[in-house]
Amino acid sequence: MLDLATLHEAIAAAVPDRECLVWRDRRMTWREVSERTRRLANVLHGNGLGLHGNGTHGNGTHGNGTHGGRTADPWESPHDHLALYLHNGPEYLEGLVGAHKARLAPFNVNYRYVDDELAHLFGDARPAGVIYHARFAPVIGRVVKRLDRPPLLLQVADESGEELLPGALDYEEALAQASAERLGDVRPEAGDLHILYTGGTTGMPKGVLWRIGDLMLGPLGMRHRDGTPVTDLGEAVGKAVRSDHRVLVGPPLMHGAGTWSSLGGWCGGACVIFPDRVDGLDAADLMATAERERVTRMPLVGDAFARPIVEALEARDHDLGSLRTFVNSAAAISPAVKRRLLDLLPHSRLVDILGSSESGFQVARNGSSARTFMPAQGTAVLSADRSRRLAPGEDEMGWLAKGGGSIPLGYLGDPVKTASTFLTVDGERLAVPGDRARFLADGSVEVHGREATTINTxxxxxxxxxxxxxxxxxxxxxxxxxxxxxxxxxxxxxxxxxxxxxxxxxxxxxxxxxxxxxxxxxxxxxxxxxxxxxxxxxxxxxxxxxxxxx
The missing domain is CATH 3.30.300.30 (ANL, C-terminal domain)
Structure with a gap:
């Protein structure tokens, strides 16, 4: 399997002067982004952060490797963890890649959390470092006092004017003083962990432990059209060099849809673009950015994104001939809104993808009228008792599951929930996040929704x-x-x-x-x-x- 840090460096070496990241008046090339992520890696490593123990979770299908000289359990992490407490922007993506270059496990932080919620998250995740926007300095300053171990603080200046916290490093100054050379004694691996915290909409947030190689083969899309994995570095770089994609990311990176769209774009050689406004959705700004930057692909998150976008497109004409694909995930778009969107942009296509933090993408559908989904590779529907796979046409309300190897290891620090969500059925390890579904006779999947939001009346x-x-x-x-x-x-x-x-x-x-x-x-x-x-x-x-x- 490939790893994110190595692939990003290889693409940067192949197309150093091509645009890699655009936000407002900042236009950064692959060379510049690669250099900045190396500097960040050196800052983290220079402060003693990285991988601890004798290894990682390995490179096999779902092997556990070693941790502190013994076999690691699937809910354990041998890495220091880096919290990303940021709005969308260059520093967020630099934090993700820079962490992997230093062999830390990055994790997302919901920037809407109040003190107690953030303290709970940090108590669970145990961050050794935090990169945060200055506007969040007051809450960070209060919460880190409640931690057993004070983390390294890297403060990103913003429009808030908040002063640097005591003991914190200014992000830009720290990078400027760090070496731009690759870490000579650190070798990132596909088994290194990447942590994605769930949104907590149906319970307390949980840290899902993905090996970065599995994340790349799953949600980040490093597969051929026939579903087989892309594992050769030269082939992956070759595909990236030929890419003309420009991905506009409106959803917040603090959730999977935003992170996966951005990193998936980079793995394919795309330029990642953010709208000018990143502290909330401004559909007029989003579509003006799409027009100005000749965007080819955009992620959406249900009606909350699609309705305002339709209204912005109806308000004035836009030249969006380059916009080929909308990818919707995490929430549904109403059929009428889909029709309006595709009527306005008839040259574009809309792909609905259903998945979760624990499974990646499981099923997909195209267009405005489709009601059922086609399963992705590795997707299954289990029986009601979760003991066997259902065959197409079996009239039983089952559970949507995902296998195929590229699934997470478990939940950080939670063996009970790991055992209940990640099952072995007929010799294959499957993720069963909690969606109920029927497997129809034509091979499509009818998804009914999360068991956690089911009402017994x-x-x-x-x-x-x-x-x-x-x-x-x-x-x-x-x-x-x-x-x-x-x-x-x-x-x-x-x-x-x-x-x-x-x-x-x-x-x-x-x-x-x-x-x-x-x-x-x-x-x-x-x-x-x-x-x-x-x-x-x-x-x-x-x-x-x-x-x-x-």
Whole structure:
């Protein structure tokens, strides 16, 4: 398997003067980015951070390697960990690659966390270093006092004007004083770990341990068209040299959709571009950037991104002839919004991908009318008791699973959850994140949603996402989330929290649902709100929806 640090260096050597990263007035070549990530690696290594113990998790399909002279368990990490507490920008991607060059395991930090949430995350992740924007200095200053081990602090200057924390290093000054040479005694490997913390929308965040080689073969797309892995460095560099892709990343890198789009672009030789505004979604700015930079590909995160983009495109004409592909993940786009988007950009295609932090991408579909997904390589549907694979056409509500070798090892520090999510079935190790699905006779997969958001009402199971998709397709509904609340009659009753775009009444909404849903799935009540029902990454904010029922 390949590793990220080695591949990035090799592409930089092959196309040193090609654009690698663009943000605002900063246009950085592959040579410049490679040099800056080496400098960061030297800063980290020079402060004693890196790999500890006698090895990593190895280069086999899912071997565990050694850790401190013994076989490592799949929930253990032999690395120091580097927290990335940043908005999108060059420093985030430099942190990811620079960490791997110094053999640290980087991990994402949700920049919306308050003190206690951040302290919980840091208590779990045990960061040896933190790269953070200056605007987050006050919370960092308070939280690091609660840690057993003070981490190395690298502060990135921003518009906030916050002063450097005591003991912290200014990021740019630290890089300027560091060597630009490669670390001579550090050799990154495909078995080195990369940590992706889950969003915590259905529980406390968990650190998913990916070997970087598996991440590259899975979510970062280092495979041939026939699904076989790209493992030869020369072949990978050759493909990158021929690439003309320019990827515009709007979703925050603190979540998988943003990180995977960016690193996947770099692994394929693309230039990664950020919109001018990175502390929130500004669709007009996003599409102006797409036009100016001749973008070829954009990731989306459901209606939270697609609706504002459609409105920005309808507001004025854009020259977007180069924009060939939208890749949507992590949240659904309503059929009507898809149609509007593709009517505006008929030369583009929209690919829906469903996956998770624990599995990578599992199933995909194209266009605005497709309702089922085609499974990716290694995808399976397990029986309800998770003991066997279902065959196409078996009429059983099962569990969506992912195998094929390129899946994570486990959850950092959590053997119980590791055992419950990563199973061995018929001799193959599978990730089973919690999505319910049916395997249809034509080989496609009908995905019903997360078990964690399933509502048991009157003895019937209702998948919140199924009802939400119907509601978001009704006239006068901008967004909707479905939650359960206690009911004397039903045990739990279904309630829809609706963000209206018009003034549809309850009976109008029920009538719209009646033609597409069984009667027991139709919400018993509708709560209207003008609040945003989405987190910054576009995922559903069920906590905010439930709070409106109190």
């Amino acid at each position: 009157g003895g019937e199971k209702v998948f919140a996402e199924e009802v939400e998709n119907v509601l978001r397709g009704l006239p006068g509904v901008e967004d909707a989330l479905v939650v359960g609340r206690p009911s004397e009659r039903w045990g739990t009753e279904i309630v829809a929290v609706v963000r209206p775009a018009g003034a549809p009444g309850d009976e109008e909404l029920r009538g719209g649902c009646a033609g597409l849903l069984a009667r027991y799935k139709i919400p018993k009540a509708f709560v209207r709100t003008g609040r945003d029902l989405r987190l910054p990454n576009g995922k559903a904010d069920y906590a905010a929806a439930r709070a409106l029922l109190d």
